[in-house]
Amino acid sequence: MAHIHWYPGHIAKAEKKLKELINLVDVVIEVIDARIPQSSVYPNIEKLLGEKPRLIVLNKSDLADDAQTKIWKKYFEAKTGYPVISSCASKNNDISIIVNKVIELAKPKIDKLVAKGLLPRPARVVVVGMPNVGKSSIINKLIKKGKTKVGAKAGVTRQQQWVRVNPKIDLLDTPGIIPLKQEDQLKAGKLAMVNSVSENAYENEEVAQELLDILKDKYPDEVKSYYKLEDDFSLSAVAKSRNWIVKNNEPDIPRTAVMVLTDFRDGRIGKFTLDETEILENKDAN
16 A cells, blocks of 8 residues: 655645635535545535535546446535536536536525625635646636636735636636645545645555556456556556566566556546445445
């Protein structure tokens, strides 16, 4: 099992900054990686977000197992009571769905303001998520739809920049980065596999081999076909299949580890979901 190293000081600072951003908005768009839907959710996310309504976006769905994404969508909808949609950077047809869901989630708050005699205002929204889950791609798609900077809000903040997505939504154009606080090393390893962890925090060889072990269990045929393997799913076997041999006829493990991680992250081997829904459903049922 690879050991991923965390830095508590950075976590505390990131949590404080994230809470400040969340306090500014009416709705949170929480982005998670569809390849590791459970592992890329922050532990105790409800405590961090409080009572803020949220839209959950299963991002990078073009790299994930389609059947598994549908199961995870239902799982999160049942667990949280909030809407869940799938998204990917290459398509823009999900933007209108995101916009409509945000307006719907913000409506009770805006209605309360109107009931107090205030004028209706656009819903204020922030996009949050673990590093590298695709927060910026969601923000960029929304900004392209709006493109109108609206500046600082009176009584809200002077530092943050807002973008008017449409007459009913103002988006904070700063992504809220959920800090990497992860005691579960299996989840931490999966975060490393999808590149959500700094490369300084883990060894490529260990994480790449753990990835191959998971894929051997869940998607053996695709991996065998792509790397032309038999039953040996080791980095050594992959190196030999590529004829990557170094001094003394040894397999080039460091080079192979980087290739395996890159192939997985780019979706070259196949569309994979690493987290196991059945286990979670059984656990929640107990």
